[in-house]
Amino acid sequence: MLKNNCKIRNKSVMFDAFAREYDFAASLQSQNDFFTKNLSACKGAALDIGCGSGILAFELAQYYDNVVAVDLSEKMLAIASQKRSAPNIEYIQMDASQLALDSQFDLIVSAATFHQLPNLAAALLEIKKLLKPQGKIVFLDNISEGEKPATICNIIRAARDFIPDCSTYGTRNALRLLRFRLSPSWLKYLASSRYLSERQFKKLYCRCFPGCYFVKLGGFMGVIWEYL
Numbered sequence: 001m002l003k004n005n006c007k008i009r010n011k012s013v014m015f016d017a018f019a020r021e022y023d024f025a026a027s028l029q030s031q032n033d034f035f036t037k038n039l040s041a042c043k044g045a046a047l048d049i050g051c052g053s054g055i056l057a058f059e060l061a062q063y064y065d066n067v068v069a070v071d072l073s074e075k076m077l078a079i080a081s082q083k084r085s086a087p088n089i090e091y092i093q094m095d096a097s098q099l100a101l102d103s104q105f106d107l108i109v110s111a112a113t114f115h116q117l118p119n120l121a122a123a124l125l126e127i128k129k130l131l132k133p134q135g136k137i138v139f140l141d142n143i144s145e146g147e148k149p150a151t152i153c154n155i156i157r158a159a160r161d162f163i164p165d166c167s168t169y170g171t172r173n174a175l176r177l178l179r180f181r182l183s184p185s186w187l188k189y190l191a192s193s194r195y196l197s198e199r200q201f202k203k204l205y206c207r208c209f210p211g212c213y214f215v216k217l218g219g220f221m222g223v224i225w226e227y228l
């Protein structure tokens with residue numbers, strides 16, 4: 001089901017522009033171990049915030065009775081519904097900053113999305129209200145020390161990854177990945193992204209989820225909190 005309105009449609013445009021190629025890259029590269037190793041004890045309902053093309057939601061649907069997966073991007077959700085639908089997954093177009101969900105969840109996950117939210121602290125406190133007692137929050141997001149890399153650095157990094165990608169994914173896939181990473185829409189997205197430093201990340205999440213703990217995974221920080 002897609003809950004649509006004009007405001008959401010306008011915001012979704014940036015992500016729509018690279019949805020298909022993002023899905024290609026994420027299908028090749030995504031690793032959901034961090035999430036699947038940290039599932040909640042009760043496997044009733046799970047929520048994925050910023051689900052993209054549904055890779056993680058689809059995996060969670062193997063463990064949970066019901067999965068609700070929300071994202072801003074109409075195109076990401078169209079891919080998710082087309083490639084990764086299941087009777088126990090509901091994809092909904094919704095802004096993570098204004099979640100209008102009338103149920104609570106045993107597990108709430110999010111990957112590589114929260115750095116996009118303008119008032120993250122407020123959004124996290126609203127999300128916390130959606131967690132059932134004994135439920136678990138498992139989030140993963142990009143972090144970065146110092147200034148955000150300039151576009152030229154993102155271009156150099158894309159070129160540098162090409163040779164290793166050839167041996168990992170084959171030349172054809174590596175070429176497609178390279179084209180995606182050099183595409184104007186992806187570079188524009190990276191240029192618009194603002195990441196917290198590790199210290200800022202820990203400070204914010206500790207404030208919103210006292211007693212949470214952190215797992216550093218390369219350029220990402222994972223955070224886990226149980227509502228005991």
Ligand SMILES: C[S@@+](CC[C@H](N)C(=O)[O-])C[C@H]1O[C@@H](n2cnc3c(N)ncnc32)[C@H](O)[C@@H]1O
Binds near residue numbers: 055072
């Ligand atoms: C980098 S992608 C990550 C997608 C997916 N979680 C993954 O790991 O493959 C970021 C996703 O967040 C979504 N997004 C960005 N801002 C959002 C918001 N305010 N509310 C809901 N989704 C949002 C984008 O549409 C995009 O699908």
